Amino acid sequence: MTLITIGSILIATLSGLLPIIFLKRWPTLLRLIHSTLIGLAGLGFISAGLLTLSTNQSIILNLTTGFPAISWSLHLDALSGFFLSLIGIIVIAIAFYIPFYLRQYENTKQSINSLMFFTGLFLASMSLVILANNIFSFLFSWEMMSLTSYFLVIYQHQYAENRKAAQVYLLMAHLSGLFILLAFGILAKFSGAYDFQTIHTHAATLTPLWANIAFLFAFLGFGIKSGMVPVHVWLPKAHPVAPSHISALMSGVMLKVAIYGLIRIVFNLLGVIHWQWGMLIMCIGGLSALWGILYALMQNNLKRLLAYSSVENIGIIFIGLGLSVIFISDGHPMLGALSLIAALYHTLNHAVFKSLLFLGAGAILQHTHEHDLENMGGLIHKMPQTALFFLIGCISIAALPPFNGFVSEWLTFQASLQTSVLHSNIMRVVIPIAAAVLALTGALAAACFAKVYGVAFLGKSRTRHARHARKTGLGMRFSMAALASTCLLLGIFPAFIIHLINKIPASLFGTGLSPTHVQHWLWIAPISFKVSSYSSPIICGGIILLCIITYFLLRQFGHSYAYKKNPAWDCGFGGLNTRMQYSATAFVMPIRRVFHNAWQLDEKITTENTEDGDTKIRYELRIKDWIWTTCYKPLDKYIQKSAKLLAHLQGGNMRIYLAYTFFTLLILLLVVS
Amino acid sequence: MKTLLIEIIQVLLFLALSPLLLGWIKCLKCLLQNRRPPSIIQPYFNLIKLIRKQTIVPCEASWIFRFTPYLMFSVSILAGIMVPLFAINLPIAYMQIGDVIVLIGLFALARFFLVLAGMDIGTAFGGMGSSREMLISSLAEPSALLVLFTLAMTASSTNLYLIIKHLIESSFVLRPSFVFAFLGLAMITLAETGRIPIDNPATHLELTMTHEAMILEYSGRYLALIEWSAQIKLMVYLVLLSNIFFPWGIATNLTLSSLSIGLLATILKLFGFGLILAITETNLAKLRLFRAPYFLSITFMLCLLAILSHVILEI
Known part of the structure; x- marks a missing residue:
């Protein structure tokens, strides 16, 4: 296992270094080798992670560097194993995407080699953060991750907008690094050591005041990187400008690395946890969820919309984490384990469907050169497979059964309904409010992604570019198919995943869900069957079976089944054109009127008379955060x-x-x- | 075996009774408005007529347009399995395929596809309906979840069978949270099933409509499936209202007598609620679209009050 882990990190690094060595020779071959190496690294990550999760072993590896107190130390336990396999899943999918997606940069001034170089290093540093076992290696790889991703964001640096976005990102990333450094500094001061094991065992020496300060620093540091409100501002700027597979990696994986850091510090390194922390995490989570989805609803730039929706999903993960902290500190480790599992499950789900959606957005971008939803339309006829995969992503992210987003939200709801066991009245009141926010967020997310799918893929093509879109490349379709089927598997067989994740709370604080409730493959009943149960396989199978039965019964008893194609009804005037469709802005207009105070709206309507005597009306809408x-x-x-x-x-x-x-x-x- | 039989009977009853319930409401409305009512079984004739007719699909439609009616119908049937109609103490109750959250989620899935189908054809009407439906659902759906959470916290279970069982077995107390929850769920029923004052089920081709605008392009068997599932949805919501807040008479054991009493009681309650619905619809006017959010946000607040009054006053 050590070999696999180290090997895959080296392979990832190598995939970045190769393009530097070979420079401009054999560009096509180089791209293939690069993506193969990335795929191999991903495979290594998954197998090492799953091995750790299933066998429950952990490995520690120390490499001395020659300096005292500065040594590389790697540690693979259940928690890092889970995050390592999460990286692996996304990385494998992206490996198929890269050679086809990079084609668009051929014969441009864009240097593909530098992109490959930073991608390889980015992957290696992310996995090193997950594996780091002392402060030095953690911070070193953390800064590597921030820097390499900065170069990936600024990749298309000829546009001023991109440079600005990357600058904001670099600034925020450094702020986050600074706060994390401070948090670790406090921990190191009290334990007198740099490696995580010693810090963990000496956690009791931390006074409550310094523990609170360390927590606040860590929360702020990791929060900046994961995109919580109000420090989310870099996210909607940086994600849209990076190449799409990089956006997928950043949104799908890098934000999760920050979540990993938070879990590691709060549940492992700080020792005693206080309920106030949980309260703070949960409230910020609720705020992020609502803020993220409200702003996502109003975006017309597809990738910026997805970035805001990442803010929302991070909020949902935070709600789960906060619940977990509250339950544990109140003396209910079983419910704490349930909430932590919900949060981790959502982390995994978000990684999968957000990457899928970003890859889909990249496919659209490649074929239509459009960022703007208003210029798409009718793509389901032009790229049917991409449309199917994107639909699966949309249903999953909108938290609809029987897909994966629903499972994690269901688990979070189940945990939040157990408030009656808590001792404090404040918590009993606040948790249902968080559940209400989560419910509202889910409904708004459905509206948001109905808008995305309806405007981009359905209806008639709104522009020439969208009309001339072609099928996506095979590898890109394959990578989206892989992620879409992962969404399905995670949604339909949650029992297996929960069984695996259950080892993480067990290793972090010694309690997991009781094994009798996680072993059914057909049902999940996290607390007991008397409280709740959900059978995703039966629901999914039931829907499919009932659809088929209905279809054949209607064929038997109804009119002979040959539907006629006719033009849609045009009120008798004739000439339905693409401009008569509902636009993305119009679709969310009613919601905009309801929540109008949430955004800074800048609406402008100008009328001018043209020479023909017609009046031309121009409508401009700017939405500012x-x-x-x-x-x-x-x-x-x-x-x-x-x-x-x-x-x-x-x-x-x-x-x-x-x-x-x-x-x-x-x-x-x-x-x- | 017996429980499976009862489950199947229950689903068949949902399928069979839902058009009758709609016919009853329509009849009553006509009588209240001094019009001559159609036959109470007219909805059945409508469904049969639609199924026999040829289907016409707009040229721009993709597979989503054709798949949506089947999905909606299947989801309605699954909802019929999850909602206890006239008996609760079934052994199957402990192994439910889904709880209240799944029920709301399934309805949301059906709506998501219906909204997409409305946008699929690329006409203004479809988009208009879809946009409005999303406005209504984005406030009504969380409210519904909150009401059901209140009940779930009272019974410490999200399984509907067990919630109703708990409510029957515990002695009757007038809980403040239940008053709010009942009002909230009643208002949600009006919003979710497209009744006055949110949407008018009787209009076609008006700029005010929501549900009808989305399904404007549907015809033939597709329309039949959609109308039937809308009827089932109405029945599901009325069953929820009647069986949760007035669980009297529901069969708690599997003897024939108690089952038949349960069935009779449920039907009577449903028809009672149908009467109330007809009276409210006759007395209210349809709200302007931008008045609807006020109605819905009051609903949301009521539901939040329900859950908060539960955690503050009743734990």
Whole structure:
């Protein structure tokens, strides 16, 4: 197992280094080798992760670097095994996607080699974060992950918008790194060591005050990276501008690495956990879920919409995590395990369907060159298979049975309904409110993805580009098919997955769900059959069977089955055209009126008279993020101002600089002596 | 074996009685509005007529348009399995295929596809209906979940059979949460099944319609399936209202006498609710579309109040 783990990380690194070595020779072959290596690395990640999860063994590997206290230490336990296999699933799917997707950059100024270089390093560093066993290796790989992803975001740097987005991303990533460093600093100070095992065993020495501070730092640090509100602002900027498979990796995997970090710190390194932390995580989670989906609803740029929906899903994961912390600190480890399983299940689900949707968006982008939903339409006729896979992704993310998103939301609901066991009244009141927010979020997500699918894939093609879209490349279709079938499997056979995930709470705090309730393959009944049960296989089979029976019965007794194709009814006026369809903006207009205070709306209607005597009406709508305009913009202004003030120090005169140096030296000497 | 038989009978009853229930409501409405009522079994004739007719599909339609009616119908049948109609103490109750969350989720799945089918044909009517349906459902669906959560927390189970069992067995107390929950669920029923004041089931081709706009292009057997599943959905909601809040008479053991009493009681309750529905519909006017969110947000608040009053006052 050690061999597989180390081998796959090396293979991932190699896949990045090869293009640098061979540069411009044999570009097609190089792309193939690159994607093969990535696929192999993914296979290695999955097998190492699943082996750890199923055998419940953990391995520790130490590599000394020659410096004292700075050594590479890797640790593969149940939690990292789960996240490693999550990376593996997405990486394998993307390996098939890459050679076909990269074709569009051929014969452009874009350097494919640099993309491949950073992709390989990005994958390797993400898996290293998951495996890191001491502070040094964790932070090193964390920074590697941030930096390589920055270069991937800025890949198409000829557009000013992309450069701006990447800059915001780099800034936020460094802030997050800073907070994580501070959190780890506190932990290292109290335990006197850098490796996670010692920190874990010395966790009791942490005073409550410092534990709270360390938690806050860690929560903020990992929260920035995972995209929680109000520090989500980099996400809707950075995700749309990266190449689509990179967006899939960032949204599907990198956000999950941050979730991993949070779980590791809260459940493993901090020792005693307090219910206030759970409350904070849950409230921020609820806010993120609602904020994310409300903003996702209003987006017309497909990839930005998906990015906001990631904010929503991270919120749902946080609700589960928060519940878990609350239940554990209140002395109900079984319910804590249930909530943690719900959160982890949703983490896995979100990784799968969000990657699927981003890959689908990439396929659309490649063939229509359109980001904007308003310019798509009718794609189900042009790319039928992509349309099917994208539909599966949409149903899954909208949390509809019998697909996978529903299972994790169902588990979260089940956990949140157990509030009557809690001792504190506040928690008993707040948790149902979080459940209400989750319910509202689910319904809005269905509306959001009905809009996406209805406008992009159904109806008539709205533009020439969409009319001339072609079938997607084989490898791209294959990777989407793989993810779509993973969605189905995760949705229809949740019992197996829950059985596997159940080992994580068992290894983290010693309690899992009781084994009698997780072993049925047909039913899941996380608490007991008396409380609730859900049988996804029967529901899915039932729907299929009933559809078939209905079909044949109607064929038997109804009119002879040959439906006639006729044009749609046009109110007798004739000439239905593509402009008469409901647009994406119009589709969500009623919802926009209901929740109008949630967005900063900038609506403009201008009428002008044309020469023919007609009036031309122009409608413009801009939707701005309140948090961006009220928090970040003023902050930005303030920083700029103070930077200008500080610039006075920089006179450009050599003698003044020398004086600075001299005074600094003097003051330092004063301090030291 | 016996329980399986009862489950099958229950599903068949849902299929058979739902058009009758609609016919009853239509009859009553006509009588209340001083019109001559159609025969109470007219919905059956309509369904048979539609099934016999040739289906016409718009040129732009994809497979989603053709698949949706089948999906809606199957989902309605599955809902019929999950909602206890006249008997609760079935052994199968402990191994339910889904609980209340799954029930709401299945209805949401059917609606998701219906909304897509409305947009599939690329006409303004379809999109209009779809957009409005999503507005209504985005507020009504979470409210429905909240009502059912209130009940689930009272009975500490989300299984409908067990919730009703718990309510029958516990002595009757007027709980404040139940008052809110009942009002909430009644308002949700109006919204979810497309009744006045949210949507008018009697109009075709008006700019105010929602459900009818989405299914405007459907004909023949597809329309029959959609109408039938809408009727089943109405019945499911009325059964939920009557069996949860007025669970009297429901059969708790499997003897023939108690089963027949249960069936009779359920039918009487359903027809009673049909009368109430007809009276409310006659007395209310349809709301403007942008008034509907007020109605729905009041519903949502009532449901939130239900769950909060439960956790604050009753635990």
